[in-house]
Amino acid sequence: MIAVEGLSKQFSVRERRSVFSLRANTRMVNAVDQVSFTAHDGEVTGLLGPNGAGKTTTLRMLSTLLTPDAGKALIDGADLIRERGTIRRTLGVLGDAKGLYWRLSARENIEYFGKLQGLPSKLVAQRTNTLISELGLSELADRPTQGYSQGERMKVAIARALIHDPQTVLLDEPTNGLDIMSTRSMRELIRGLKAQGKCVLFSSHIMQEVAALCDRIVIIASGRVVFSGTPQEVLETTGLTSLEDAFVKLIGTDEGLFA
Amino acid sequence: MSRFSLPRTLLVATKEFADLLRDRKSVFWALFAVAISGPLVIGILYFVTKSVTERIEKTVAPIVNPQFAPDFVRFLERRGIKIDADPTDYEARVKRGDLDAVIVIDMNFAENLAQGRPAKITLITESSRDRSAPIASRLAREIRGYSEQIGNERMILRGVSPSVARPVQIDELDLSTAEQRGARLLQIMSFYALFAGLMGAIAAALDVTAGERERQTLEPLLTTPVSTLELAIGKWLAVSGVNLLAVTMSLVGFWITLSFVPLGKLGIPFNFGWREFSGFMAVLIPFAFMVPAVLLVFGSTGKTAKEAQSSLSMGVSLVGLLPLMSFLRQSKAPWWDAWVPVNGQYAVLSKVLRAESIPALDWAAMLAVPVVVCAAAIVVFSKRLGDEKLLAGR
Numbered sequence A: 001m002i003a004v005e006g007l008s009k010q011f012s013v014r015e016r017r018s019v020f021s022l023r024a025n026t027r028m029v030n031a032v033d034q035v036s037f038t039a040h041d042g043e044v045t046g047l048l049g050p051n052g053a054g055k056t057t058t059l060r061m062l063s064t065l066l067t068p069d070a071g072k073a074l075i076d077g078a079d080l081i082r083e084r085g086t087i088r089r090t091l092g093v094l095g096d097a098k099g100l101y102w103r104l105s106a107r108e109n110i111e112y113f114g115k116l117q118g119l120p121s122k123l124v125a126q127r128t129n130t131l132i133s134e135l136g137l138s139e140l141a142d143r144p145t146q147g148y149s150q151g152e153r154m155k156v157a158i159a160r161a162l163i164h165d166p167q168t169v170l171l172d173e174p175t176n177g178l179d180i181m182s183t184r185s186m187r188e189l190i191r192g193l194k195a196q197g198k199c200v201l202f203s204s205h206i207m208q209e210v211a212a213l214c215d216r217i218v219i220i221a222s223g224r225v226v227f228s229g230t231p232q233e234v235l236e237t238t239g240l241t242s243l244e245d246a247f248v249k250l251i252g253t254d255e256g257l258f259a
Numbered sequence B: 001m002s003r004f005s006l007p008r009t010l011l012v013a014t015k016e017f018a019d020l021l022r023d024r025k026s027v028f029w030a031l032f033a034v035a036i037s038g039p040l041v042i043g044i045l046y047f048v049t050k051s052v053t054e055r056i057e058k059t060v061a062p063i064v065n066p067q068f069a070p071d072f073v074r075f076l077e078r079r080g081i082k083i084d085a086d087p088t089d090y091e092a093r094v095k096r097g098d099l100d101a102v103i104v105i106d107m108n109f110a111e112n113l114a115q116g117r118p119a120k121i122t123l124i125t126e127s128s129r130d131r132s133a134p135i136a137s138r139l140a141r142e143i144r145g146y147s148e149q150i151g152n153e154r155m156i157l158r159g160v161s162p163s164v165a166r167p168v169q170i171d172e173l174d175l176s177t178a179e180q181r182g183a184r185l186l187q188i189m190s191f192y193a194l195f196a197g198l199m200g201a202i203a204a205a206l207d208v209t210a211g212e213r214e215r216q217t218l219e220p221l222l223t224t225p226v227s228t229l230e231l232a233i234g235k236w237l238a239v240s241g242v243n244l245l246a247v248t249m250s251l252v253g254f255w256i257t258l259s260f261v262p263l264g265k266l267g268i269p270f271n272f273g274w275r276e277f278s279g280f281m282a283v284l285i286p287f288a289f290m291v292p293a294v295l296l297v298f299g300s301t302g303k304t305a306k307e308a309q310s311s312l313s314m315g316v317s318l319v320g321l322l323p324l325m326s327f328l329r330q331s332k333a334p335w336w337d338a339w340v341p342v343n344g345q346y347a348v349l350s351k352v353l354r355a356e357s358i359p360a361l362d363w364a365a366m367l368a369v370p371v372v373v374c375a376a377a378i379v380v381f382s383k384r385l386g387d388e389k390l391l392a393g394r
Helices: A055-062 A084-090 A106-116 A121-134 A150-162 A180-195 A207-213 A231-238 A243-251 B006-022 B024-057 B070-078 B090-096 B109-114 B130-157 B178-185 B188-215 B218-222 B228-260 B274-299 B305-321 B324-328 B335-339 B343-353 B360-385 B388-392
Strands: A002-015 A025-039 A043-048 A070-075 A091-094 A168-172 A199-204 A216-221 A224-229 B060-064 B082-085 B101-105 B121-125
Touching (some): A002 A055, A025 A043, A025 A199, A025 A216, A043 A055, A043 A180, A043 A207, A055 A070, A055 A168, A084 A091, A091 A150, A106 A121, A106 B006, A121 A150, A150 A168, A150 B218, A180 A199, A199 A207, A207 A243, A216 A243, A224 A231, A224 A243, A231 A243, B006 B024, B006 B228, B024 B188, B024 B228, B070 B082, B090 B101, B121 B130, B188 B274, B188 B305, B188 B343, B228 B274, B228 B360, B274 B305, B274 B343, B324 B343, B335 B343, B335 B360, B343 B360
Parallel strands (some): A043 A199, A043 A216, A091 A168, A168 A199, B060 B082, B060 B101
Antiparallel strands (some): A002 A070, B101 B121
C-alpha cells in the first residue's frame, strides 16, 4: 500500500535570454505540489496527467531516486525518506529510463538485478526462467539485447523490475511506444499483478488505457492533484459521459494534451 | 540506506568487467594499440641506431684537391676512411644533404706545411641537419688528430716535450655508464608503459560512465538496494581490471621485443629482465588503479553522454600532460618530484631502467599517491552517481 501526503518537489530552472548572455536567471519551478493519494493492495491505481504534469517526478520520488522537498509517503508502513533500504527491497520499479545493457542477454540483464536485490543465485535463476517464459521471451533470452524490438526491450525491463517479487510495483508509462499486441500483453500482466494482490501504481497520459485497467484514478495537472477516485466517480463529478471529455475538463484546458 | 556490502560491490565489478570485455572491438583496438606501440618504437630506435653506427664505420671523405695533401689522404686511409676525390658541385650537395661533409684542401697546403706556416683545410658542413652531425664530427676529429700528430713530431724534433703545448689536459669522465647510455635511448619505454596505463582505461571508463547515461541504465540501478558507493567501487575495479590487462600486455610486448632485438650488438647493454619487469609492475599496478579513478570522476561530470565524453577527454589530456614536467625540466628534480602523480611514476620508471637505486621514500610515493587519489576520486564519483540534478535535469 502506498500512502502519499503532501509530497512536493521543486526544480531550479536556468534561463538565458540569448546564447551570448553570461548571466542566467535561476527560477524555481514546482514540479510536484502537495500531492496526496492512496494506492491499495490488490488494486491498480492510475496516475493520469498530460505531459509534464509531474507524474514521472512523483514516481521518481516514490522510487527513492529523488528526495522530496516536503511531505511524506509510506510504502507498506516504511517511511520513504528514513527507510530507503527497506523500500528499495519491497519496490519493483519500471521507471522513466528503461535502458538495458546492450551487450548482455535478457537473462543476464534480469539476473543481475535479482542478485543486486540480494536474492540467492538459485532463486534468481528460477525466477528469471519463470518470468522469461511468462513474458514469451524464451527464444531470444540468451541473445544480446541490442537487437531486440522495443516491445521485447520493455518486457525485459518489466521482468527486471519484478525479479524479486515486489509487493508494490511502480510503472512509468509502461505502454509508451508499444504496438497493439504488446500493449495488450502489458495490460494482462498488470491485471495478473492485481490478481496476485499486489499494489500497482502506473502512470499514463492516455485516458482509455487508464479506464481499461484502473480501479482508482489520480489525475494530476501542473504538479497538483485535481481529482482522485474511481472511473465512475470521474464521470459523476464532471457530469459528462465520456472519460476523455471528463479528463479534459478536469485538467482545465485542452491544450495540456498537446503541450 | 543499506550498509556497504562487499559481495554486492564485487557483483557490480564482475558484471561491469564481463560487460566491458563483451565490447570486443573497443577492447581489441585499445589492447592492440597498447601492445604494438612500445615494440614498434623500440624496433624503429634499433634500426636508426644501427644505421647511424654503420654510417660512422663506413665513413667516406669527399676531398677537394687531394693531390695537395697526399700525406693527409694516406693518414685518413690508414684510419679506415674511404676517399672520394674531387666531388663536383659539392657545396650545393652538402646543402641538399647528398653529402654529409666535404674536406677542401688549400692550394698552398703543401707549401705552407713545409714552411711551418698554418696550412689550411676547410670542412664544409650543414650543422642544422642532425643526420649529418656524426659524420661531420668524425671528420673534424680526424683532421685535429692529423694536426696534433704533426705538431707533436715538430716539437720532438726541436727537443721540446709535446706536453709543453698542452698546459691543461682535459680528462673527460663521463658518469653515464654504458648501461645508462642504453637506458637513455630506451627511456621512451617508461613513457609507453604509462601510455598503456592510460589507453587501457579510456574506452572502459567512457563505457561505464557516459555509456551508462546513453543506455539509461543508471536510474533502474539506483532503485535497487545497491548504494552509489558500491556502484562507484565496482565500476572502478572493473575499469582497473581492463587497464591492468593493457599494462601487462604492453610489458609482455616489450619483453618479447627486447629478447628478439639484439641491442647488445650496438653497444647498448640494455637489460629488461626480471628485475626491471618487477620494478615496472610495482610502479604500474598502483598506477593502473589510479588512472581509472580519475577518469571516472571526469566521465561522471555533465548531464548528457556527450558532456561526459568531452569532460573525460579533458581528464585524459591532464594525465597525458603531467610527464612533460620531467621532459622539459632543466634543473635537478626537486624532492617532491616523485609525489606528483604521473610525473613521479615516469621518474621512477626511468630510474628502474637506469639501474639506479630507488630510495624507499620514492616507493612510498608510488603507493601512497595512488591510494589517496583513488580514495578521493571514488568519494567524488559516488556522490556524482547519486546526484539528483543529473537525473532530473535530463
